Amino acid sequence: MSGRRLHIQEVGPRDGLQVETRFVETADKIALVDLLSQAGLAKIEVTSFVSPKAIPQLRDAEVVMREIQRRPGTLYTALVPNARGAERAIESRTDELNLVMSASVSHNLANLRMTQAQSFAALAETARMAQSAGVAVNVSLSCSFGCPMEGDVPEAAVLDWCSRYVGELGCGGVTLCDTTGMAYPTQVERLAQAFRERHPGTELTLHFHNTRGMGLANVLAGIAAGADRFDASFGGIGGCPYAPGATGNVCTEEVVHALQLMGYDTGVDLAVLLQASRRLPALIGHDIPSQLVKAGRRLDLHALPADFDEIRTRAEARG
Numbered sequence: 001m002s003g004r005r006l007h008i009q010e011v012g013p014r015d016g017l018q019v020e021t022r023f024v025e026t027a028d029k030i031a032l033v034d035l036l037s038q039a040g041l042a043k044i045e046v047t048s049f050v051s052p053k054a055i056p057q058l059r060d061a062e063v064v065m066r067e068i069q070r071r072p073g074t075l076y077t078a079l080v081p082n083a084r085g086a087e088r089a090i091e092s093r094t095d096e097l098n099l100v101m102s103a104s105v106s107h108n109l110a111n112l113r114m115t116q117a118q119s120f121a122a123l124a125e126t127a128r129m130a131q132s133a134g135v136a137v138n139v140s141l142s143c144s145f146g147c148p149m150e151g152d153v154p155e156a157a158v159l160d161w162c163s164r165y166v167g168e169l170g171c172g173g174v175t176l177c178d179t180t181g182m183a184y185p186t187q188v189e190r191l192a193q194a195f196r197e198r199h200p201g202t203e204l205t206l207h208f209h210n211t212r213g214m215g216l217a218n219v220l221a222g223i224a225a226g227a228d229r230f231d232a233s234f235g236g237i238g239g240c241p242y243a244p245g246a247t248g249n250v251c252t253e254e255v256v257h258a259l260q261l262m263g264y265d266t267g268v269d270l271a272v273l274l275q276a277s278r279r280l281p282a283l284i285g286h287d288i289p290s291q292l293v294k295a296g297r298r299l300d301l302h303a304l305p306a307d308f309d310e311i312r313t314r315a316e317a318r319g
Contacts, residue, residue, distance in 0.1 A: 005265045007042035007229045009205060010252055013064075014045040014079055016237035018055050022285045026060040030067050032276055032283075036234065037071040039272040041252075045077050045098060045231075049085035065092040077138065081112070086126045089135075096136040098175070099123045103158050104147035107179070111142065120164065127169045138173035139165040140207065144191070146182030155191055162195060166202050173203035175231065178218065181211020185221035192225035207231040208250045209239065210289070215250035216258055223264075230255065235277040236289030253277055253292045261298065270297065 013033055017024055024032075029047075036044055046068060052059035061078065070076060077096040080086045089097055101119035102108035108116050123139060130137045144158050158176070165171045176191065188206065195204055206222040206229070208215045219230055236251030256268045280288050305311065 003263065003265050005228065005267070006223065006259060008252060008256055008259075008266050008268055009043035009045070009229060009231045010036050010041045010234060011045040011207070011231045011249060012036075012233035012235065012237055012252065014048050014058065015231075015239075015249055016233045016235070017284075018048060018057050019239050020057055020237070020284045022283075023057055024283050026063050028279075028283055029060065029064050032279065033064065033068045035272065035276040035279075037069060037074050039269045039276065040071075040267045041074060041273075042229070042267065043075040043077055043096075045079065046094075048079035048081075049088045049092075049094075050079070050081050062088060062092045065089070065094055075136075079140075080126060082122055083125055083129060086129045090130070090133045094135065096138055096173075097126065097130045098138045098140055099126055099171075100140045100142060101161075102142040102147075102179075103153045103161060104143040104150050106149040107143045107147050110149070123165075124169055127171065131170065136173070137169070137171045138175060138203070138205070139169070139171050140175040140177050140205075141165075142177045142179045144176040145178045145184075145187060146180070148180045148182070155194065158191065159194055159198060163198065166199050171202070173205060174199070175205040175207050177207040178209055181209035181214070183208060183218050184214055185217050188218045188221040189225040192222050192227045196226045203229060205229040205231055210236065210248060210250050216255060219250060219255055219259075232256075234273060234290075235280045235293065237280065237284070248289050251290050251292070253290060257292055257297060 033046055047061040047064050048058050049061050075095045077098050078089050078094045080089050080097045080099055086097055102111060108119055112119055127137045141161055143153055147153055162174050165174055204227055206227050208218045232252035232255050233249035234252045236248040238249035253273050256266050256270050259266050277290055277293050
């Protein structure tokens with residue numbers, strides 16, 4: 001276990017900011033992404049090239065993607081809903097297009113306003129555009145661990161969709177998304193292991209929400225199954241606007257803190273990452289879930305009481 005490399009992928013600038021009611025100014029978004037780059041994250045989901053009417057919080061996608069400072073070793077990705085979004089993303093020099101559909105029939109209709117067959121056809125068109133432009137493609141499969149409207153989603157259905165992404169679309173990466181925090185550790189380990197056995201050459205990312213307090217436990221279960229890429233959101237912000245009851249993603253700094261204490265190599269500078277998270281409350285106008293921002297790291301020690309010497313002297317005098 002000691003020293004094993006794990007890739008931490010930051011989704012807060014997209015998955016987190018898209019659900020905020022306050023618009024974060026473009027310059028502040030760029031500064032946040034630049035700070036996250038300095039922290040050494042493996043991948044950053046910078047924005048989403050959706051219609052500004054649908055998600056006005058990310059209406060500055062082109063400007064943000066073009067003006068960030070790109071760090072060698074970090075991949076800059078964006079969520080892309082359709083061919084028009086793909087064109088905008090490619091023109092803005094996005095490294096990877098993250099395409100989305102759902103493993104759940106109901107969630108796909110509610111979220112994307114399409115049947116699964118229609119979604120897959122749209123993904124195929126977008127993937128062809130990306131491949132023609134030499135841009136990498138990842139597909140995120142929402143509700144891979146359960147749907148808030150349907151309940152359990154059959155593992156066979158999840159794996160069959162993944163096989164189509166890899167085999168028919170030629171995607172280099174697949175993300176299994178726990179959209180509303182329904183995953184539990186043994187389920188995660190079983191599904192991740194099954195994916196790895198079927199597609200050993202494909203990048204697998206696990207994307208968890210902490211809705212029911214099992215986020216970090218699910219990360220550890222994924223590691224046990226051989227997964228080495230995990231999405232997380234700085235400050236623990238995030239959620240799906242079309243998923244009832246969804247709360248924040250697993251918190252990036254909490255995941256990094258735990259994994260580093262366990263001896264894993266995340267490649268992340270935790271102190272710099274915390275600088276980014278501490279900026280969030282002022283920008284979004286409310287507190288953030290991050291316990292690490294509130295309590296500090298394990299060995300961020302507190303000063304002794306001002307009268308500690310007096311206390312010690314009295315205690316020693318009592319024998």
